[in-house]
Amino acid sequence: MATNHPDDADVVVVGAGPAGATAAHYLASVGLDVVVLDKARFPRDKICGDGLTPRAVAELVRAGVSIDESDGWIRNVGLRVVGGGHRIEIPWPELSSYPSYGLARSRMSFDHLLVEHARTSGATILEGMSVTEPVLDERTGRIAGVTARVLDADGRRTGEERTFRAPVVMAADGVSSRLATSMGIAKRNDRPMGVAVRTYFESPRHDDAWMESHLELWDGRPGESNLMPGYGWIFALGDGTVNVGLGSVSSSAAATKVDYKDLFQRWMANVPAEWGFTEESQRGPVRGAALPMAFNRSPLYDRGLMLLGDAGGMVSPFNGEGIAYAMQAARVASDTVAQALTRPTDSARERALQRYAQVMKDDIGGYYRLGTYFVKLIENPHIMHLCTKYGLPRPLLMKFVMKLLSDGYEPRGGDLMDRVIAGLTRMVPAA
Structure with missing residues (x-):
């Protein structure tokens, strides 16, 4: 040196x-x-x-x-998940390693x-x-x-x-x-690549205590076979605005070839009116970024x-x-x-x-x-639809999924779910 x-x-x-x-x-x-x-x-x-x-x-x-x-x-207290005709709220887990709230x-x-x-x-x-x-x-x-x-x-x-x-x-x-x-x-081309786009809206939901995730994106009424790839979110910022966006992930760089701004506009055209997400309430353009994983x-x-x-x-x-x-x-x-x-x-x-x-x-x-x-399992939106339709109504399963997806588990000790997840991470070869 x-x-x-x-x-x-x-x-x-x-x-x-x-x-x-x-x-x-x-x-x-x-x-x-x-x-x-x-x-x-x-x-x-x-x-x-x-x-x-x-x-x-x-x-x-x-x-x-x-x-x-x-x-x-x-602060937010957990995740509200919407998909498969279901809407459930899952609190952040109580752990010794991490607090039971997000920001x-x-x-x-x-x-x-x-x-x-x-x-x-x-x-x-x-x-x-x-x-x-x-x-x-x-x-x-x-x-x-x-x-x-x-x-x-x-x-x-x-x-x-x-x-x-x-x-x-x-x-x-x-x-x-x-x-x-x-x-x-x-x-490395053998690693997943995600893409996300987002904008801001003034909204009465700006102080929502839950982070909201939409596991399905429809450009029309659900059930009309117009399910789009990706997932959406609504995150309250408490300052009169919410962050609204969508993302998608692929097991390869192919995710970057999709027009996500177009998907966002199609999703917004069909969201419930009570959300208040209109052209007049939008604050800033829809902007996107790659997510290297x-x-x-x-x-x-x-x-x-x-x-x-x-x-x-x-x-x-x-x-x-x-x-x-x-x-x-x-x-x-x-x-x-x-x-x-x-x-x-x-x-x-x-x-x-x-x-x-x-x-x-x-x-x-x-x-x-x-x-x-x-x-590799969920990048197909129709597989995601089946998972949400039959998985979301099962509270014990969703608690496990919440811990896994949020990396909110005790790496050492904890309950049975924590030990299962920790064991799985040790069994697979490290990325």
Whole structure:
């Protein structure tokens, strides 16, 4: 890890979303010098459902982020599931590992909160920095930093370039991850890929205590054989608006070939009038994003570069959740780096850094692998229809499914359902 140039920081983090900002907080909190680079200027919008599961709430608590409702959060008590002619409400499970509630907040506000939390912790956040390529050590081939173009307030290039050097670089730069691609870490085509689109509506449902999920999407009255692929959601934000969107997942990249904005408009044309989702109440355009799943880019660590969040494909195939795993990866990666940088030799530091990928795969690799099997089962909307029609009326089954789909089970101990799920994740090969 030696270099002929002085380092600008102990760690350079590329991307200031939940993964990057959380990593910056943890790194700065243990006294490391960390520089975070992001091409955007905060606050900025991000495509997301804006709902956080109890697992994500637990990560916020670990990071010391306030989750008080007076600070702009709305709590939810569970999931309302609609499908197959049924409508049921399933509370979040009572666990020792995670709280029994979720949270919601727009990503415009949420990501800005995490960035300011990292700044308060001592991290240097540089906005308007578009990272273009890695800086490599000519002798070892390791990443030794990054080069970035400076953007003005309107996102245009100024012509200025800057180089930032560090012995470790974290790529938290999203699904496309230019940095990982430049280092030869390619996406895997054998992993599921999801797509989601969403918009906002002013709605009387803005303070609903339940996150609502529609497991079937109809562009007409149910029963007319016009079932569309995907699932929908309505997440209350408590500020007069709701986040409304739909998503779909495929066992391959084929999911990206569907016109999801068209599907959304067809769904909205037939929703119940009492929802109040009209052109007049819509706030903002329908926007979409890809959801990289099940570690679809690997290795998660290579030659000084760590992949975090979407850059490493850390979205659950079960439910499209990514924030909890992005923040977990940030926590694990930061602890790994802090430990590694205390080692006296290059070889010892390298051994310590390689631990990051193994810890992540040991913890969630089996769960992700189960999710890939789940995707192959339900990616056909007619199979989903049969599952919802005959499965939703069975409370015990749905409690089990809720734990599985939300990653809301005790990894060690717990009740019989928890032990079954944990056993399944250990039986399958890690993703």
